[in-house]
Amino acid sequence: MKNIRKIKKSELVKPIKYLLICLISFNAFGQSDFEKEIAEHRESYKADFLSNSHSPLGKEDMELLDFYEPDSDFKVTCTFKPGGKSMPFEIPTSSGKMKTYTRFGQLKFKIRDKKQTLTVYRSIDLMKNPIYKDYLFIPFKDATSGNSTYGGGRYLDLRMGDISGDEIILDFNKAYNPYCAFSAGYSCPIPPEENHLKVAIAAGEKNFKGAIKE
Numbered sequence: 001m002k003n004i005r006k007i008k009k010s011e012l013v014k015p016i017k018y019l020l021i022c023l024i025s026f027n028a029f030g031q032s033d034f035e036k037e038i039a040e041h042r043e044s045y046k047a048d049f050l051s052n053s054h055s056p057l058g059k060e061d062m063e064l065l066d067f068y069e070p071d072s073d074f075k076v077t078c079t080f081k082p083g084g085k086s087m088p089f090e091i092p093t094s095s096g097k098m099k100t101y102t103r104f105g106q107l108k109f110k111i112r113d114k115k116q117t118l119t120v121y122r123s124i125d126l127m128k129n130p131i132y133k134d135y136l137f138i139p140f141k142d143a144t145s146g147n148s149t150y151g152g153g154r155y156l157d158l159r160m161g162d163i164s165g166d167e168i169i170l171d172f173n174k175a176y177n178p179y180c181a182f183s184a185g186y187s188c189p190i191p192p193e194e195n196h197l198k199v200a201i202a203a204g205e206k207n208f209k210g211a212i213k214e
Helices: 009-051 059-064
Strands: 075-082 089-092 098-111 114-123 135-140 154-159 167-171
Touching: 009 059, 098 135, 098 167, 154 167
Parallel strands: none
Antiparallel strands: 075 098, 075 167, 089 098, 098 114, 114 135, 135 154
16 A cells, blocks of 8 residues: 655645735735726826816816725626606706706615615717717715715716626716816706715715815
8 A cells, every 4th residue: 555645734834825825916916907997097087177178177276186095895886777768857057057867777786785776867968969979977975975075966977888788887986076166157967866875985086175266
């Protein structure tokens, strides 16, 4: 009978250590990619202010923009439920004017293990523009509104092509302030009550660190 070599404890530990190192490295690499994506998105966001002739901000204001640190917990997979044939309705804006939208559908998801729902809208005006006809709009308020974030709420943009089957990725790290957070004189849609979240969305853009321009 052949001798069976007894495996030393140290020989078992080495593969386990190697596996742990690989898992840690993989997670760090994934997080690094996520942080890079958010950093690039924010640079593009700032560039839009400088290229838009209707922008409320100039180059000197860019350092006054403020954001939460990227947090992948606020990048969530949502179940999308189509809204069917929705009648147009009006959403009030910060200037008192009304803007017309339709309800495109609902998003169901969890934040911190708590169930959440947001309604997705389409602008009647933008539907007539070939460039923006697939544009989806999600205005929302949350428990940070009026504290660390703009009291008038924040926005998220999506495209119809972002929907895959009945799922869509919603990244609150890309939540941004309406122009009204920076300057008076704009008509910014006020998030309807159905899009008021009770949970704190500590992700995306914070309060502008400068004074609101008149």
